[in-house]
Amino acid sequence: MITLCFLLLIAVTKDCVSQDEDGPYRGKFIGKLNSYHHQVSGEVYAVDDFTILLVNFNYDGTGDDTFFWAGDSGRPGPQGFIVPNEYGRTNILERYYNAEVRLAVPEGKRISRIKWLAVYDIGSQNTFGDVYVPDDFDAPAERAIGPLAGSPAVSSKPVRLLDASTILIPELRYDGSGEEVYFWVGVGPQPSSKGEKIPDEYGYLEPLRRYAGEDVRLALGVPPAPRRPAAPRARLPHCRQLHRDLQVSWEVFGNQLTLEVAARMDEDEYVAFGISGSDSASRMLGADVAVLQYDAAQQRGLATDYNVTAAAPCVQVLGAWRGVCADAVLGGLDSNQVFGARREDGLTVISYRRTLAAAEPMDRDWALDRPVYVVWALGRLDAAREPAFHRLYPRHDVSLRLTQDPPDNDCVPFTVGSRSAPPPWEVAELFDPALRVFTFRLGPAGGARGLAGRPLRHSPPLAWYVNGQLAPDLQLRRGLQYVFKVYGGNDPHSATEYHPLIVTAEPLGGLERLSELAQRQARVLAGVHYTRRGRLAPTAAGPLCMARHAAGADRRRDDDYGTFRAFNRSLQWQCAAGAPAELLVAPNTTWPDRVYYQSFTHAGMGGRIYVVDKHRRNIGRTGAAAARA
Numbered sequence: 291m292i293t294l295c296f297l298l299l300i301a302v303t304k305d306c307v308s309q310d311e312d313g314p315y316r317g318k319f320i321g322k323l324n325s326y327h328h329q330v331s332g333e334v335y336a337v338d339d340f341t342i343l344l345v346n347f348n349y350d351g352t353g354d355d356t357f358f359w360a361g362d363s364g365r366p367g368p369q370g371f372i373v374p375n376e377y378g379r380t381n382i383l384e385r386y387y388n389a390e391v392r393l394a395v396p397e398g399k400r401i402s403r404i405k406w407l408a409v410y411d412i413g414s415q416n417t418f419g420d421v422y423v424p425d426d427f428d429a430p431a432e433r434a435i436g437p438l439a440g441s442p443a444v445s446s447k448p449v450r451l452l453d454a455s456t457i458l459i460p461e462l463r464y465d466g467s468g469e470e471v472y473f474w475v476g477v478g479p480q481p482s483s484k485g486e487k488i489p490d491e492y493g494y495l496e497p498l499r500r501y502a503g504e505d506v507r508l509a510l511g512v513p514p515a516p517r518r519p520a521a522p523r524a525r526l527p528h529c530r531q532l533h534r535d536l537q538v539s540w541e542v543f544g545n546q547l548t549l550e551v552a553a554r555m556d557e558d559e560y561v562a563f564g565i566s567g568s569d570s571a572s573r574m575l576g577a578d579v580a581v582l583q584y585d586a587a588q589q590r591g592l593a594t595d596y597n598v599t600a601a602a603p604c605v606q607v608l609g610a611w612r613g614v615c616a617d618a619v620l621g622g623l624d625s626n627q628v629f630g631a632r633r634e635d636g637l638t639v640i641s642y643r644r645t646l647a648a649a650e651p652m653d654r655d656w657a658l659d660r661p662v663y664v665v666w667a668l669g670r671l672d673a674a675r676e677p678a679f680h681r682l683y684p685r686h687d688v689s690l691r692l693t694q695d696p697p698d699n700d701c702v703p704f705t706v707g708s709r710s711a712p713p714p715w716e717v718a719e720l721f722d723p724a725l726r727v728f729t730f731r732l733g734p735a736g737g738a739r740g741l742a743g744r745p746l747r748h749s750p751p752l753a754w755y756v757n758g759q760l761a762p763d764l765q766l767r768r769g770l771q772y773v774f775k776v777y778g779g780n781d782p783h784s785a786t787e788y789h790p791l792i793v794t795a796e797p798l799g800g801l802e803r804l805s806e807l808a809q810r811q812a813r814v815l816a817g818v819h820y821t822r823r824g825r826l827a828p829t830a831a832g833p834l835c836m837a838r839h840a841a842g843a844d845r846r847r848d849d850d851y852g853t854f855r856a857f858n859r860s861l862q863w864q865c866a867a868g869a870p871a872e873l874l875v876a877p878n879t880t881w882p883d884r885v886y887y888q889s890f891t892h893a894g895m896g897g898r899i900y901v902v903d904k905h906r907r908n909i910g911r912t913g914a915a916a917a918r919a
């Protein structure tokens with residue numbers, strides 16, 4: 291049985307909500323535009339004292355010298371100032387059709403002191419449409435609401451509405467016990483089912499986790515200032531909002547399933563979406579997914595058919611491919627047909643089609659007579675444009691009923707704008723000239739603040755931890771001999787935990803999955819030998835010693851740690867018995883000034899080595915600047 295609990299009521303005071311009680315919350319209503327000419331119409335809201343939101347805004351775009359124009363007194367006329375358009379520019383206005391337009395008032399102005407806003411032609415001094423700001427208008431501003439209360443499972447300090455679009459819940463405590471508990475906002479004196487679910491602080495729409503006295507910041511329907519709503523998009527009739535930044539819509543026609551996946555993501559990212567590996571839960575292992583990406587250079591979309599046999603990049607394990615591998619690599623077929631792709635404003639939209647029934651044994655069926663469990667993930671593409679580790683993925687089961695009537699549709703418009711990544715943790719420097727022994731263990735790569743936040747943008751699941759630091763920079767002197775003690779796993783049957791150490795001249799590593807030709811071209815300075823058949827084989831595989839997330843920890847929250855030191859404290863180490871593999875590293879005059887330590891099997895897990903003739907204290911800083919340049 292499903293129990294719905296409404297954890298969060300924001301009993302927003304009446305003057306601070308939209309007039310339209312059923313619609314999404316947009317800020318405080320100022321009024322409807324009075325329409326005089328050029329089909330100007332729309333509703334006007336104050337998001338906060340500095341931001342105006344026009345909703346359903348129309349203007350035919352044919353004025354010669356027409357702007358958003360506002361004034362502090364009197365009526366619309368020559369005494370006024372331009373309000374820049376939604377891009378912050380003061381260009382002559384173009385056509386708008388049912389648009390949602392967000393305007394920042396100019397420096398030094400406030401909506402509560404503005405008298406009127408108009409669509410005004412400066413050349414002909416003509417008002418095409420206007421709205422008056424009421425005399426004692428109070429724009430939504432930071433205000434305190436009561437603490438969360440009502441259930442012993444939930445408590446907080448008084449909730450603050452930072453502006454019309456942001457809620458701060460200080461010191462939220464919730465035991466995480468409810469099955470279907472969400473952040474829920476509504477208008478009115480009591481929580482009720484009339485309201486809307488809002489994403490949690492990470493954008494997930496899933497049942498809430500446990501909160502232990504944390505400050506939680508939530509965005510309401512109105513995007514925070516630098517963002518704006520995306521242009522409206524026709525979607526297929528069935529639609530599921532999988533995350534704030536991801537929706538899938540679909541339609542079944544005959545024996546075909548048409549899907550459209552839309553995601554707010556970076557250009558070098560992918561979304562994987564498809565049928566779960568299990569019929570009764572969402573499981574990545576054994577899943578049949580399409581890996582969707584937009585290739586900007588060729589302006590085309592890909593929806594490549596993949597088979598998931600291990601939670602790892604596609605690697606060869608003793609001659610067989612394992613991990614997240616394209617069907618084509620496995621000797622299968624690509625069963626998806628892409629017929630539309632575009633990328634605009636940070637939003638990638640790809641539509642593709644496949645048959646409901648599996649086209650080959652590697653694929654799975656989409657069933658119509660029962661819910662289909664699906665899986666999804668969003669993450670970065672690696673240098674070969676293959677999916678690397680994912681940063682977003684569901685924590686709960688997700689199922690779709692493909693032909694439900696009326697159609698299942700809970701999608702909401704996206705907001706677009708640049709995604710802000712948290713600042714990366716500092717890269718440690720092991721530059722002490724007395725250091726001759728380095729110990730290499732494994733640990734999580736640390737989310738957006740870890741390896742993914744560094745200039746090379748590698749996004750592996752695991753990273754090398756050297757002398758307790760996350761993939762630090764090392765400095766080695768030519769002519770000296772160093773010992774690298776390696777604990778990276780020595781079971782070649784493991785697709786995920788077999789990491790012999792190598793030192794290479796190129797920054798990628800992961801030689802095992804390269805073609806024979808590419809392997810021959812790679813310059814490896816330590817850690818391999820050639821087999822009699824001419825293949826590269828690693829030499830420095832030691833027992834596995836690895837830091838893992840503590841039980842129950844959620845790696846999607848790695849970004850919450852301000853420093854690597856704090857993150858590192860949250861981890862738990864597990865080390866197999868046995869002596870490490872020892873790799874002797876002796877840089878000589880043939881070595882370039884910059885080399886890298888890496889894993890033989892997976893790409894991007896390591897860091898930089900500065901090779902010097904004389905130790906230098908600040909080589910890292912100049913080196914880092916050079917790397918960025």
Ligand SMILES: *[C@@H]1O[C@H](CO)[C@@H](O)[C@H](O)[C@H]1NC(C)=O
Pocket residue numbers: 575576577597598599620652
């Ligand atoms: C595809 O994945 C399934 C489930 O993990 C597995 O049984 C099958 O062998 C895979 N196919 C290939 C060719 O690896």
Ligand SMILES: *[C@@H]1O[C@H](CO)[C@@H](O)[C@H](O)[C@H]1NC(C)=O
Pocket residue numbers: 757758759854855858859
């Ligand atoms: C990380 O944790 C390990 C084990 O507790 C410790 O030896 C190491 O010094 C820590 N690293 C940092 C940078 O705090």
Ligand SMILES: *[C@@H]1O[C@H](CO)[C@@H](O)[C@H](O)[C@H]1NC(C)=O
Pocket residue numbers: 814815816876877878879880881
């Ligand atoms: C320099 O180092 C490379 C790679 O480790 C090695 O193959 C080569 O023999 C060394 N050269 C000399 C002169 O020692």
